[in-house]
Amino acid sequence: MAQAPVLPRGFELPLEPRLPRVGSVDAVALEERAASLAKRSIKREAKVFALELAVRMMDLTTLEGQDTPGKVAALASKAIRPDPSDAGIPSVAAICVYPNLVPSAVARVEGTSVKVASVATAFPSGQSPIETKLEEVRWVVENGADEVHMVIDRGPFLSNRYAKVYDEIVQVKEASGQVRLKVILEVAELGTYDNVRRASLLAMAAGADFIKTSTGKLPGAATLPVTLCMLEAIRDVYEETGRMIGMKPAGGIRQAKQAVHYLVQLHETLGVEWLTPDLYRLGASSLLNDVLMQLRKEKTGAYQSPDYFTVD
């Protein structure tokens, strides 16, 4: 368990190994840098490389009140074999579902490389008692989820009760055991890049394996600048401690071209070592078909109608 902060507002928590200074973020320059990276022109074999990587990094997601085992089964099939007409297309990284659907999902992807990720901790608001959240985490882990996605409690964060947020992440990390923990910051509710950086460092200090932008339930989810801001925090943690933390932008990434921009940004910020689904995921529900369409265009030279790609 963490202790209360020594200093009133900062992160001077007694953490080992030492964390980078919190620092600040200049919004104008951050957005400028993100925009300039998005101008890279990625063509031919470099593009095919990026698109295939994007498929392997994708978390196919369905988080709806109307989700059923049937819907999850369809999603799982798509995840395992995204393009039935092209066996060369790799499986996606994971499918991401609500806790109740974990057992169905686990049954469907058994024996494949596709992982099952479950949201937990009163997703998407996080506004439930800690005991309830921990119980939910234990339940999804027991039912075979490979990855747990928690949301941080934005209420305490925005009222500067950082220790409470920190403690909660530590407890969820404990409850999830060996299962990979992704911590969702819900950046749209944090208001400033300074807060995004602070929350990123806080989550990583508390034991996050991944940090993730958004629940996908709010407008203004992942953007290039906010993702860059989080990647820079990850880089600082890596430089200070040697720990490699993963990143997942989620929400609003719908086109293959955007996915390539995200990967260029990753490549030029954290380097080639991060170009793996172990350290980067793209959260998306409608991106996959556009990537498949672009991949087939690169192979055949012509665009095909959307009717040739399955809607699941």
Place this chain on the structure above:
Amino acid sequence: MTELERKQDRTPVPKEWAYAPAPESRDLVTLDDRYGHYVGGTWLEPSETYTTISPATEEPLAEVGQATPEEVEAAVAAARDAFENGWSGISTAERAKYLFRIARILQERAREFAVLESLNGGKPIKESRDVDLPLAAAHFFYYAGWADKLEYAFPNRRPRPVGVAGQIIPWNFPLLMLSWKIAPALAAGNTVVLKPAETTPLSALLFADVLRQAELPPGVVNIVTGDGRAGAALVKSEGVDKIAFTGSTEVGKAIQRELAGTGRKLTLELGGKAANIIFDDAALDQAVEGIVNGIYFNQGHVCCAGSRLLVQESIYEPVVEKLKRRLTTLRVGDPLDKNTDVGAINSEEQLERIRELVESGEQEGAEIYQPPCRLPEKGYWFAPTVFTNVAQSYRIAQEEIFGPVLSVLTFRTPEEAVEKANNTPYGLSAGVWTEKGSRILWMAERLRAGVVWANTFNRFDPSSPFGGYKESGFGREGGRHGLEPYLNFDGGESSGG
């Protein structure tokens, strides 16, 4: 899962992700084999020529004229004629119309000009496309707006055009410097003889075609090409009422000596050795971007480049570490490739000068860092360079290198930062990086530099005046201030001229 199983779970990491070449099409621009001087709205066959090349490949691009004093005089006479017989007398709204036309044509032909600028100058296409061309058009738009409002810009002073302006521009931003010079001169009612730099005449020569398209009356803008001899002839010409020069301090001093006592007006925009000052509370990753943009933008061929980095001692290590890491991601190479960040050095002569100064830095004891990068075999190239352990007395901390070479120094207090920043014969620009607004203002009051950027660097806007202190020159370009050197007023000389 055991730790071992988790390891086996890992997917392999690729060795590299090499971006495929993404060249902009060279066919966007068509060049003649040979160009003359553009005088009185027609091409004057030159008596002497030289070959202009692409510094990235040393490939010859075209033959251009080396103007003789007689050819320069012909251009001055054409400008005088246009001034006396038309241009100074037409309505100011009419003048504005031509400037608006030029601005729009530059926008329409932006891709063509961008390719030519990169081809002849060596700068990355993304920079000529995203910086040089938009700003060049913006300058014409901006001064077009002033052309019929001079009475309001200088109330009760009866602003009048000076006459014939002789304008000599450098090779680092050929078209942009052309627009900085021509736009205010025409807006104020002057006519112009422009001499582009020896190594980069082509965009100015293509600009003559823009003037034709805009139907600018003949003789209002004349373009003569050649080396320093052509520039000297223009400076000496008695038919010129005002000289505007952007270039080296050495040549600037010679021009000032030449014009002393002649009554001809002069503005000089010369060298710089700007300090980029990083305080320990700055947003570090963004400051590092600013450092990179400050010195590696346009291969460091920028008079206001942030060539001296002053870092507060407490953050020296992380800043240098981040900077070195960032340098490894800079892509040096083909200027026409859309992914190139750093292009070719403009000329062999400039490359020699950079090499000589870098050698002196190593000999004086500074520590050099260059990221691993493969430079093309042909052409003029220099890897992005950082010097640490630099003392204020080293040549690399004092002299303008005009290349992609950064000298890193440290300071402890704001007072020391100001003292070190001002301790240079130059005073063109400075950068301050801090989250503290009051400190920005405190610093800006004390820095002896024409431009002080706060939490940014190398940012330009036509409405913002630009110019130097001390050996960086005098007079301002841009903004309302930029009109003054091109105007005479009741009650004597303007402060700007």
